[in-house]
Amino acid sequence: MEETIKMYTICLIVNGQKILLLNRQHDSFKGYIAPGGRIEFPESPIQCAIREVKEETGLTVKNLIFKGLAEYMNPTNERYMVFNYVTYDFDGTLIEDCREGKAEWILIDEIDNIEMQDNFRRRIPLLFEEGTFETHMIRFEEGMAQEHIIKT
Helix, strand or coil: CCCEEEEEEEEEEEECCEEEEEEECCCCCCEEECCEEECCCCCCHHHHHHHHHHHHHCCEEECCEEEEEEEEECCCCEEEEEEEEEECEEECCCCCEECCEEEEEEEHHHHHHCCCCHHHHHHHHHHHCCCCEEEEEEEEECCEEEEEEEEC
């Protein structure tokens, strides 16, 4: 079976003690997540992150810092690659509601109290640490997965 590769980005926007997350409540991916989306050919991952943030929040981000790669392998030979960025540099007027979810500034100290997928929750501390990271998750079947995290 041939491998299918799908590439995505997320960009965590930090404003003092708050981060900007989208409260996503559609399809099977519910909960809070950083803005981002699928990389469109021929754009680069960083171009995608900038475009997706603008589309989903109305904000223009600059000086993005690449933090790491999160990979997910499905039993159907699909590989999802998520390029993770963080920025402290943005401007513009926040669009509070887009089709991806409502944009909300969340206190960093409060993130343990909000709904989000576990794989994104595990990456948040990595986005604030020095260096880069790689997460690699293999899903064997529904509910069964093996994940490892490498920090550099």
